[in-house]
Amino acid sequence: MIADSLDMMQRLDAAAMAAQACEPDPNLKHFDHQLWRLIYKVGQTHPKVAAQTFSLSPATVELICDRPEEDMQVLASGALLSFTTLATPQQITAALNANIDPGIFFEDGGQHDADLAYWNLMARCGYRDPLKSTQTFGVERSVIDAVTNSTDAHLRHLAKTVQEGFKLRFDEALIPDILNNRTLTMAHITRFIQSLGGRVK
């Protein structure tokens, strides 16, 4: 019977059961961890650059740099990225719709790896679930759709031409509480609710 090889019912069953089997995405967790480590590393030698790139206050960068590097793991999340891009949807769309020559990127590869990793991760998550990715990355649906539907060459072009930096998605005043407590505090919950846009600006 043809149905044996299509397994439609089992596919539906698997989709239904997936709702209760969600786990933090290791790719997101690793990337978020890398961003915090980047602040830590750059902050050791160029605190102003770190503060400017990630829209943090000098005091917060100093606080992060004073901690052991292992503590950066505590700040990383595998559900909601701690940072979101400062690029506007218009900038992103323009870069993704530009006429480009795919060949030129072999000449200056490796210079925008962090940015490229960010957009690639967004494309990967967006392909899996565009709606949920809006919350994961803190961007509009149009941005997720544009990134997901673009080519690799355009993502490289985006990483190269749009470098507006990042901003923290929650109040930086929560960072000391999160770093100092290994058990649940209100700071942990507030961090997520603010990342979800639950706080009115």
Next chain:
Amino acid sequence: MTQLIPAPPSQNEYQPSPQQQSIEQQLLVRCMLLLGFALQVITIETGMSQKRIRLMRKDLIDNGYYVSLSRRTYRSTQTILEDHAGKLHASLFLEIYKNLGEITSPGEGVGVGSSINIDALLRAYRLYYVVLQEIPPSPSMALDKSLNVNDAWLLAREYRSGERLPDLWHSLESELEAITSQGSLIEIEEADEEPIAPFPQRSQFSPPTQHRFDQTAKQQNLLQQLTARFLLLAGFITQVVTIESGLSQKQIRSMRQELAQGKYKVRLNRRTCRTSRTIIESQAGKLHASLFMTIYSNLGRLDEIAGAPSITTSINIDVLLKAYGLYSVLLQEMPETNLVSWGNWLSISDAWSLARELRATEASIFTCGTCKTGYFESVNQDTLIDCPYCMGLLPSSSRVLESVDIDEEVA
């Protein structure tokens, strides 16, 4: 919290009940109609009568789906292979099908004695279709001789039955070499060729509107059963499944029992839904409700922009499941605590219940004047706390009343 524990999947032990077989058969027919298979092919593969298939086709057309009015029978192998172009097309498709068949059924393949692997067949057909568009025009690979899905199915069947098909792969390779030496890829992209469309385009697969519920009785029944099964496996309690699917409690219980007897282990759960009265009886309960409902309303608003009904007029199950998934992940991300009340996470049925209260305007998301953060507030809740974020985590519900100024709350 988890009501269903999937057992390790085992194809050999999988024995669907007659009711499930009927649902699978209907699903399959529906799928094959949308893919453009001929009536005869669908009858052979599903065992359903042509009369019933025609009725299902009419149902689909009445509901705005594109269903190609293909011929009743498929072409013969002789017709497909009557000329050089037909043989090339057949060889190209079969080569892809054989390779994908080996990958999807390792060790078994799709050769003599095996069954038709429809999954591999559809994937192979799609790849064949893409390859055709990449090949520059050539009399030997005339596009009007391209295969349709019925031809592909027939070739797969003939191949399985051991019928000797002409091995023209070597001539195809030389043909491709000759073609590719003629021009670059850029020139191919710019070639202004008439597009071929033996396969329905993506838009034709889609229903005319995203949320359409005016199906005919047969479709409605199929949808009800699928919805019920889906919701049961997603972990909803019987009461919710009854409301959402429209089936009787007896039917749902029977379906649950059938699932439990099959390969899924279904744990019995409570019969009725909790409301905010029992969900939100402490600060922790309110935090859980606020966290989930913030995600649900965010996703619901975005889905509404994409054309879905507002979550204030109907419960969006798709969004609910996504929101619940994200809520679960966030809880896993949070550090451990010894607060007993915090461990009382929302179940998926609790989440549905909160969404229902929002729809019924028994609840809303308020913004705290102090911390400017949105929180869930229900008329049914059993706590005097307003904003759950404006104080530290309270150790137990009994301490709530001590720490909250009741007069201030009432004011």
